[in-house]
Amino acid sequence: MATVIVVTSGKGGVGKTTTSASFAAGLALSGAKTAVIDFDVGLRNLDLIMGCERRVVFDLINVIQGEAKLRQALIRDKRVENLYTLAASQTRDKDALTREGIGAVLEELAEEFEYVVCDSPAGIEKGALLALYYADHAVVVTNPEISSVRDSDRILGVLASRSRRAEQGDTPVKEHLLLTRYDPARVSTGEMLKVGDVEEILAIPLLGVIPESEVVLRCSNLGQPVILEEKSNAAQAYRDAVARFLGQEVEMKFLEQERKGLLRRWFRGAA
């Protein structure tokens, strides 16, 4: 049986798609066959972030409606072995997504894949509910910002009541906090919530802290998961988060402001 991981947040624009791409790539790099699915029907973006937008022919809804075979719709990554992307439909209606349809797709994926990463749309409507329904694990992407933390709390409530595991009285979905766009400099001046504060408020285990990084924009320009970037703090933080997910013990990095010389501080932003 494949392990289903939903990347969710409630709030939009916090880094779910960025995280889904890097997390899936990280799992695939560990040697596990991994598929990442975009659930954002009508507003697909994962294909751009994975850099496979020109190779999308069939999408999740085509597969659900029997218009294409799953293997025709899975796009094999050109850089990372064992990594496949399943795009969302850009033209269909959300109503074409059904719980049964997704269940069937996940079941078929489970024959071959070890991990399935579900990139959730924002909100707590149908698309987001379906993305999390079959989850075994939830990576709750949160920014150190008041409304993001509140929305994450809300989505934790939804996970605890409306996932399949909740409905069937199984062991609950395993929740992981991933704090993204963390800026230690602003934390140290008291402008931004501390990681400890967010952890305490949401009261779920911390999987990782991804620093705010300029590399993220460059990677999305290029269509490449951040985790593949060699020398970047954000990439290292994603690699560590994946390692922790896989059971390794890795200390948290990039929680403190990097000490910069005067010259480096002047050129801050170029790094």
Place this chain on the structure above:
Amino acid sequence: MSITSFFRSRRKDKQSAETARDRLQIVLAHERMSVNGDDFLPRLQREIMAVVVRYVDIDPSQAVVKLEKDGDLSTLEIEVTLPKADSLGVQRVAS
């Protein structure tokens, strides 16, 4: 970081923005093409397969339809795996 690597990294960023612009132009040109909001590929595949199976006994699930988009050029690629020559022969005798 040295001044030169500072400028180098700036240049790298500019290049990545150019890549982003090019990728967007291509993907949006194709998305706008189907303004009626209908993705025609599944229908196209079904209709092509309906014609092919009239002539050759194939498994429709073995067909692959691909649309490759490259700048202002799109190619439609249809790949149909035909049965082995001998089974094709048997087919001919039977029909």
